[in-house]
Amino acid sequence: MQTFPLIIGLFVAGLTNAFQENIEKATSCSRSPLVREAQLVCSAPQAKRQRQTSFKDDTPGLWKKSDQRYQPPSDYKLPPSWKGPEKCFQEFCLFSNPNFGEGMSLITTSRIAYLASKAPVTSISGLQPTAYYEAEVPGKGAGLFANRTIHRGEIIFQRHPVLAIQSTPHLDLDPRVREELYQAAIDRLPQETRARFLRQVGTTMYDKAEKNAFRIFLDGSRKHSPHLGLFPEVSKINHDCRPNIHYRITDFTHTTVAVRDIHPGEELTVSYIYGKTLHADRQKQLHEWGFNCTCSQCTLPPLEIGASDNRIRQIKALENEIETLMAHPGGKGVKPEMGGKLVELYVAERLDAYLAPTYTRAALLYSMFGSEERARVFATEAMAALEREVGPQAKDIESMRRLAEDPKGHWSWGIKVTSGTGASEVGRNETRRSGK
Numbered sequence: 001m002q003t004f005p006l007i008i009g010l011f012v013a014g015l016t017n018a019f020q021e022n023i024e025k026a027t028s029c030s031r032s033p034l035v036r037e038a039q040l041v042c043s044a045p046q047a048k049r050q051r052q053t054s055f056k057d058d059t060p061g062l063w064k065k066s067d068q069r070y071q072p073p074s075d076y077k078l079p080p081s082w083k084g085p086e087k088c089f090q091e092f093c094l095f096s097n098p099n100f101g102e103g104m105s106l107i108t109t110s111r112i113a114y115l116a117s118k119a120p121v122t123s124i125s126g127l128q129p130t131a132y133y134e135a136e137v138p139g140k141g142a143g144l145f146a147n148r149t150i151h152r153g154e155i156i157f158q159r160h161p162v163l164a165i166q167s168t169p170h171l172d173l174d175p176r177v178r179e180e181l182y183q184a185a186i187d188r189l190p191q192e193t194r195a196r197f198l199r200q201v202g203t204t205m206y207d208k209a210e211k212n213a214f215r216i217f218l219d220g221s222r223k224h225s226p227h228l229g230l231f232p233e234v235s236k237i238n239h240d241c242r243p244n245i246h247y248r249i250t251d252f253t254h255t256t257v258a259v260r261d262i263h264p265g266e267e268l269t270v271s272y273i274y275g276k277t278l279h280a281d282r283q284k285q286l287h288e289w290g291f292n293c294t295c296s297q298c299t300l301p302p303l304e305i306g307a308s309d310n311r312i313r314q315i316k317a318l319e320n321e322i323e324t325l326m327a328h329p330g331g332k333g334v335k336p337e338m339g340g341k342l343v344e345l346y347v348a349e350r351l352d353a354y355l356a357p358t359y360t361r362a363a364l365l366y367s368m369f370g371s372e373e374r375a376r377v378f379a380t381e382a383m384a385a386l387e388r389e390v391g392p393q394a395k396d397i398e399s400m401r402r403l404a405e406d407p408k409g410h411w412s413w414g415i416k417v418t419s420g421t422g423a424s425e426v427g428r429n430e431t432r433r434s435g436k
Contacts, residue, residue, distance in 0.1 A: 096188035105185035126157030161229035240269035339365035
C-alpha cells in the first residue's frame with residue numbers, strides 16, 4: 001500500500017507536467033502559441049533569410065538545386081488516385097489527390113505522402129450547416145455564429161487540411177518559387193475547395209499560409225513531421241480569450257467541439273493563445289499575432305481585470321503547491337479541498353477549454369481521501385471534459401469511468417485514509433459513514 005501515494009503523486013504531477021510541457025513546446029514553435037493535446041497549433045513559423053534556390057523555367061517540374069529529378073524511395077509508392085511527386089525542392093515535393101476528403105495537396109516528403117495515402121478519410125461530419133451561419137464581424141472580417149443552441153460537447157465539424165506544407169520549404173524556398181509552388185498545389189484542388197481556400201485572409205498564397213495555418217505533426221517525432229495545415233472552414237472562427245469552442249488535431253483530422261452551450265446569435269470562438277495567462281501577457285502575445293484583442297475578457301473594467309489576473313495567479317500557485325506536496329513521501333500536507341478549489345477557480349475564470357486535467361485531479365484527490373460523492377461528481381465531469389478536449393480515445397477516460405461507477409473499487413480509493421498520513425475531516429467523515 002505504501003507505493004500508492006507515490007503512484008498517485010506521479011500521476012497528478014505527471015498529468016500537469018505533460019500539459020505544461022506541451023505549452024512550453026508550443027511557445028518555442030511560435031511567438032503565438034496554442035496547444036491542444038498532442039498537437040501544437042501555432043501561427044506559421046517566422047520566416048528566416050531565404051536560401052536562393054534555382055528555378056529552371058525550361059523544366060517547370062524541377063525545383064531542385066541539382067540537375068537530376070528527385071526520385072522517391074520505391075517503398076513509398078502511391079496509389080493511382082494520388083499524383084506526384086512533382087515540383088521537388090530537395091526531398092520535398094508536391095503530391096495531390098482531389099478525391100481525398102474535400103481534396104488535398106501536400107508539399108512534403110514521399111514518406112509522409114505515402115502515410116497520407118494510407119490514412120483513413122474521416123467523413124465530413126459535425127453539425128448541419130444550418131446550425132451556424134457566416135457573417136461579417138466589425139474589425140475581424142468573416143465569422144461564424146450559432147443559428148440554434150449548440151450544446152456543450154457537440155462536435156461542430158471535423159475536417160482534413162486541404163493543404164499541408166512541411167516547414168522546411170515554407171521557410172527556405174525562394175519567394176518566387178514558393179509562391180508558384182503554392183499556386184500549383186491549390187490548382188490541383190477541386191474548384192469548390194479551391195474557392196474556399198482563396199477566400200481566406202491573406203493577399204498572397206504565402207500570406208494565407210502565414211495567417212491561417214495550424215501546426216500539425218504527421219509523422220510522430222521524426223525529423224520532417226512538423227507541417228502547416230490549412231483548413232479553410234476552420235479559419236473563419238475568430239479569437240476570444242475565453243472561447244466557447246475547443247479543437248483538437250489528430251493526424252489529419254481537425255475536430256472542433258463546443259466547450260459550453262452556445263446560444264443562437266452567439267459567435268463561435270476559439271483561443272489563438274494559451275488562455276491561462278495574465279491580461280498583459282495575452283495582450284502582448286496577440287499584438288505579436290497581429291491584432292489588439294477586444295474580447296469580453298480583455299475589455300473588462302480594470303477592477304475585474306485585476307480580479308481575473310488574481311485568479312490566474314491563484315491557479316498557478318495552487319497547482320504548484322499540489323505538485324510540490326505530492327512529490328513528498330506520502331504526499332504529506334495535500335488536502336482534497338485543494339482539488340475542489342482549483343475547479344472553482346477554473347470555472348470562475350471561464351477556462352472551459354482546459355478543464356480535463358483539473359476535474360481529473362479533483363476526482364483523484366477526493367477519492368484518495370475517501371470522499372465518495374465528490375469523487376463521483378468530479379470523475380463524471382472529467383470523463384466529459386476528456387472527451388471534449390482529447391477525444392474518445394483519451395487514456396484516462398476509462399479510469400475516470402471506473403471511479404465514477406465504483407469509487408471504492410478504484411485503485412485510488414482511501415489511500416490517504418488507510419495510509420495514516422493525515423486524512424482531512426471530509427475523508428474521515430466519509431470513512432465513518434461507509435463503515436470502514
